[in-house]
Amino acid sequence: MEQSIIRIEGIKKSFGPVEVLKGVDFDLRTGEVHALMGENGAGKSTLIKVLTGIHPRNSGEIYIRGESKTYTNPKQAEKDGIAVIHQELNIIPTLTVAQNMFLGKELKYGRTGILRSKEMKQKTIEYLDKLGVYIDPDQEAGELSVGKQQMIEIARAIATDAEVLIMDEPTAALTDKEIEALFKVIDSLKKQGVGIVYISHRMEEIFKICDRITVLRDGEYVETRDASTTDLNEIVKMMVGRDLGEQFPHRVRSEGEVLLQVKDISAPGYFENISFDVARGEILGVAGLMGAGRTEIMESLFGARKFKGGEVRLDGNPLKIKHPADAINKGIGLITEDRKGKGLVLNQTIRENMALTNLPHVSQNKIIQKKREQELVDRLMKRLNVKATGPEQTVGSLSGGNQQKVVIGKWLGIQPKLLILDEPTRGVDIGSKKEIYHIMNELTSFGVAIIMISSELPEVLGMSDRILVIHEGKVGALLNRDEADQEKIMHAATGGE
């Protein structure tokens, strides 16, 4: 007889006048992986925060092992064996891996406050070993890739011997190998009777590891299903409340003449002898493992990073770019993978963010013309279907999908010739994803050239006309869409022959 560790009944939660949870039910049994699905803004993260006491609830009941509970802070939940791996990393970059692993739970000699450093380092290695990775426990966490940082976070949660593990988008920054290792760990935890709540936008993962799936939509509980009795399309339909049709919109290849030619550019330590070109109206997909140098290549082309040697031509003319401002003048836009860190000024409004790349356009003699600014922002928000209370909402309070739309809006405003999109749909809900794909297709039909870096192979295959595969800083392969498949790309990305 399976037993529920967590039972949630009729949870309601409002922020001000906005009701974000409208009576949600959920339960978690021992030894199961239970997926919590829904578009961004559906209330998944809020439900977790209500459960663990970060937000108080307005009504409803939470039972832990049959006992009614109300946590007022996450520490209490932790005491009851509920560990959470949040989407935002809680790693302190200046501390070492081992120090991060034991942050707040340091091993000491009795009550002296003297640390058992050696033991903690040893245990750090052990915990990480369970995940199949080795990271030097003395290394500063800030020097690690986001993927490795995520592994530390996961290892830390597992180390608490929790009975319930809540994972919010744990694989967003992991390589396939790391994901594989994580799934193995999840499997062994399951066998030990740990209940796992799993939040992810990656459908394939869900069907690979989850036993049951609960779908939320607009704060409402839709349904709970056994994973074996449903399929991807049905879940997507439940999430969006309508049939989405094809995951990727039909794409008509509309190539024109070559726009950008890159020849033999290098940046020691990041990439070397990179050559490729992009034509007007083309989408060039750029695949590769995390850390292969894809982002660095594009940042170099955009003037945000230095490179050596080689030659870059735009429309046949040599391109000299020293600063992103030069790139923008030439009609090149870059949508960064690090939306919050480099893409947006989070404490500013949608209007201010969208205007930032368009200041020359909305000003006259350096004085901002309010009306022009307003018109631009209204037009972009409408075109991109940004869901917000209005142009004056601060972007920090928007959902991931809407934040990404604001970033895209910044760059549509400059009417780019070439748009570089780095992981354009990471952390973006399915509905917004499709809208972004449509915008990309629309842009190319006007003759805009697009370079799209993506770690999601279905996306690369679904959207690209040609695919450039980067392996350890070098061009691993350049494939046409009709000749490319997942195996070929992975082969080239991992350096296979």
Added chain:
Amino acid sequence: MKHKSLGEWMQTLGSMIGLLLIIIILSVMSDNFLSLGNILNVLRQVSINALIAFGMTFVILTGGIDLSVGSVLALAGALTAGMLASGMDPVLAVLIGLIAGALMGAFNGLIITKGKVAPFIATLATMTIFRGLTLVYTDGRPVTGLSDSFFFEMIGKGYLFGIPFPVILMGAAFIILVFILRKTTFGRKVYAIGGNESASILSGIKSDRVKIWVYSLTGMLSALAGIILTSRLNSAQPNAGFTYELDAIAAVVLGGTSLSGGRGWLVGTLVGALIIGVLNNGLNLLNVSSFYQQVVKGGVILLAVLLDRKKSA
């Protein structure tokens, strides 16, 4: 724009109520306080700190800090005085003094941006350098025997329509700077850099250039304050402006501008400068010893910041 301004007013509401309270208390305790003469007197005293604090607001909005303002004030004041004493045309001397201040600020900006030195460290060093240069230039003695030109006397001691000229300068600077900050692309860039410098650079903003301009502006405003002070005292003191950076930073913080950058405004800074000025004046009128005055001033700053924390928590 409307929402945002409302938010800003709320941010400064605490300080404004505080200012009103202090004014009410002082006017009850001292008959002289609310007299027109005294009000103009307070405003004149405030003008020097306010001018520096306006520049400091720009610097802090970009996420920086400028500790060298007091030394820039002294050096620019001394240079101007020296030129006047040697018989140079007063208008020219003042202009050169202002440019010298701007150049000192630009030097700060260059070290911070091109040299990649943290603003606190960079301006801590230049604070000492500029003070040292002032002492070298003046030989540690006041520069006296300045011009008795109407123009130069007017700057620090004059009146226009019954209002002290420094107050008019402060008001003019305030209006121009508010315009720059709110209505121009430059102002927009200042806020964006303080909010997220990486995102600003990737949006095509040359943040180094903007910052150098911001420090230059602060240098020039500090020089203007130094010239006003020199005119008022009819001499340049080598130790002028000592610890003025603290009053300027205090005014900015009292005005609700975030020390981490990206959020704040000049109206708040003006209110902050007024609080400090009114306190100084009122405590003097009440014959509170200058030792206790410092305790009260520090206490008010602490209280204001603590209340601010409560509000945003």
